[in-house]
Amino acid sequence: MLALLLAVAMPPPSAPAEVAAALRAHRLECNPSWQRGCFDLARRYEEGRGVKRSDAVARAFLQLACDGDDGRACQELAGRYLTGRGVARDPERAIALYAKACHAGVGHACGSAAALLERESPRRDLRRAAELHDLACRRGVSLSCLHLAELLEEGRVLPADPARAAELRRRACSLGREEACP
Numbered sequence: 001m002l003a004l005l006l007a008v009a010m011p012p013p014s015a016p017a018e019v020a021a022a023l024r025a026h027r028l029e030c031n032p033s034w035q036r037g038c039f040d041l042a043r044r045y046e047e048g049r050g051v052k053r054s055d056a057v058a059r060a061f062l063q064l065a066c067d068g069d070d071g072r073a074c075q076e077l078a079g080r081y082l083t084g085r086g087v088a089r090d091p092e093r094a095i096a097l098y099a100k101a102c103h104a105g106v107g108h109a110c111g112s113a114a115a116l117l118e119r120e121s122p123r124r125d126l127r128r129a130a131e132l133h134d135l136a137c138r139r140g141v142s143l144s145c146l147h148l149a150e151l152l153e154e155g156r157v158l159p160a161d162p163a164r165a166a167e168l169r170r171r172a173c174s175l176g177r178e179e180a181c182p
Contacts, residue, residue: 026041026061029041030061030064030065035064035065035068035069035070035073036065036070038061038062038064038065038068038070038073039061039062039065039070039072039073041061042058042059042061042062042065042073042076043058045057045058045061046058055085055086056086059077059080059086059087061073062076062077062080063077066097066100066101069100069104070104071100071101071102071103071104071105071106071109072101072106074097074098074100074101074104074106074109075097075098075101075106075108075109075112077097078093078094078095078097078098078101078109078112078113079094081093081094081097082094082116082120091116091120091121092121092122094116094120095113095116095117095120095121098110098112098113098116099113099132101113102132102135102136105139107135107136107139107140107141108136108141110132110133110135110136110139110141110144111132111133111136111141111143111144111147113129113132114128114129114130114131114132114133114136114144114147115129115147117129117132118147126151126156126157127157127158129157130148130151130157130158132144133145133147133148133151134148137168137171137172140175141175142171142172142175142176142177142180143172143177145168145169145171145172145175145177145180146168146169146172146177146179146180148168149164149165149166149168149169149172149180150165152164152165152168153165169181169182
């Protein structure tokens with residue numbers, strides 16, 4: 001079992017020594033059976049709580065958590081790839097990570113992936129964006145409800161459906177999106 005933990009917690013040989021040391025030191029807190037520990041460690045290193053602050057170490061723990069399907073970690077990594085914080089800016093990678101976070105249950109990540117598919121992706125996929133807005137809306141993201149309503153009103157990407165669009169606008173309004181209210 002310890003060999004498995006060490007194998008999972010050890011970074012590839014090209015990782016900086018600082019990252020390798022942190023992963024070794026925290027292998028019991030961040031392992032395949034306790035992915036939440038990886039996310040918590042990422043936050044500690046990001047904020048410098050009880051450890052030396054390090055974006056590289058935080059990113060390594062976020063990646064391990066995301067690889068273990070922690071949606072919060074995938075969402076955090078997506079934001080880094082979108083803005084280029086500590087990594088090369090990569091909107092396509094950000095979309096993939098937001099989508100992974102979405103499928104792990106993070107509603108706002110669904111909306112973020114959809115918005116990027118609408119405006120940042122060279123492969124603009126408005127049908128996929130609509131699907132993600134629908135997921136986000138069902139998870140209580142008011143802006144996605146509004147965007148989906150607009151797509152249904154326009155009838156370009158999805159067949160026009162004024163009744164469903166009105167229902168989505170009411171939902172967006174009830175979730176606090178004032179511009180969706182009559």
